[in-house]
Amino acid sequence: MTMALVTDAVEVRYGARCAVRATSLALETSGFVALVGPNGAGKSSLLKALAGLASHTGTITWQGRALGALAARERARTIAYLAQASTVHWPLCARDVVTLGRLAHGHYGMAPSAADREAVEWALTQTATTELADRSISALSVGERARVLLARALAVRAPVLIVDEPIAMLDPFHQLEIMGVLARYARGADGGAPALVVAVLHDLTLAARFCGRVLLMTDGCVVEDGAPAATLSADNVRRHYHVEPFVAQHEGEPVIVPWRSLRGAPGAHD
């Protein structure tokens, strides 16, 4: 597997505060990667740097080319980004919202091309939102809206999809649905090409079950990186999240449930 998205000593600073410290990563051309870690660890900042949306030091390259050297449109076609708690400011119908994703391909708001329409219908099908397509986005439930916004990001059909907390605020049904959609997109199922999906997640069970690789971040650094079983070991969960986890297997897949908070200063429980 070749490395496609590579960061070298990437740092993101907001004034004096350093959100991401000297992070060097290599991500493959395809696969579903979870980025986990406690609040304030710098996960969103790292995602924004990867998506080319945060100014940073160090270098990020896509297939050997510096991300900053790509034209804005080419970067937009290469890396799709779904922001945390995305909003839609006008009550467009769901299909028009999804079609906005095609702006990355130079689609003009007035006349989508055949390729645009095909990508939009494909994205609607992937997220099971075809029947919502003609409804106003403001009339949809939170779960339905999340699926439509994900379809918007899928419609870019970028080789890299970066999503920030896609399942926060969703009920269990929609959480499982969205994780399934992301995993299928990474595999390149249903006529798509295999893609790299990087998602910030807080549900450790879903991260361990659906993702092939888990990055654990604390205090601006990626401190664990590897297969879910290794990264999300009970020991790591204790050390980095300061919670005692319940760890089990169900139908051959891992279950990791935060059970009890470990009070005291970080490291005191070691």
Place this chain on the structure above:
Amino acid sequence: MSAATGTGRHWRLCAMLGVLALVAAALSLLLGRSSGGPTLGLGGPELESVILREIRLPRTLLALLVGGTLGLCGAALQGLLRNPLAEPGLLGASSGAALGAVLVFYFGLAGGDSLLLPLGAVLGSLLSLALLYALAGKSSDLLTVVLAGIAINAFTAALTSLVLNFAPSPYAALEILFWMLGSLADRSLVHVWLALPLMIPGWLLVIAAARGLDALTLGEETAASLGFDPRRTQWLVVTGTALAVGGAVAVTGVVGFIGLVVPHLLRPWVGHHPSRLLLPSFLGGALLATLADGAIRLMPPGPELKLGVVTALLGAPFFLRLVISSRNVAVSRDE
């Protein structure tokens, strides 16, 4: 397929508004006004060309151009700020233009060669744009730009009051006040040539922002991820609006509410799509201004109503309805 029919609907709406605006313009060319009240026709063959070229044509053209400018810029600003209450006067360009014109009046330069008046207004609008950029600096923050616009509005309004205060005579003060009410009467084709060099680049800048406005529907970060730098979109819309509206105010005085009302009325017809709203708002603004100016000429004899007064009289109740309906939406969201 809604995306396809949405596009078709957009062009049908444009065609309909375009035809209506042309019909209104044709009627406006036929409609006159004398001391006895409204007249129809062109006043006989010998006067025909003079009346048409010197009086009716400039007036009709300016109604179309100024109304269109206000509609287009209102739609673009509402898209940029993602707020249906934004309007072209927000950025201080029109109040800057008004101040420039008022100063020309004050120094007694408005009489005789009337070109100094619009020139002063153009200068005022460009200066207020420069001031806007000086105040907002490199800030990409939309709120800073809006606050800078509000500050400029307040400052230029204060200066305008100051000039009125020191007006050399009550007659001069009245003349200034009347000009500020906004009117299309007694304009010539020279005014059209004066406004167009500002309006056309302004329109082009605003239209160049169309896709950026669509992208902004998803927020600034997502717009950037789609390849549309929000700062570029903002620059295009703010500069384009200041130029075009500055040019419009320079020749007609301040005409309010068209830029607020027209985009708002048309938005549901284009599925709330920011870029699809631009052209219909231009045509709708042109139509509304032409109709309002025609209505003025249909009034019974007496002092002619000012266009700015008519649009404000029509617009203010509409604005009130907007506030009430948005309050109802807020209430139903709370429930």
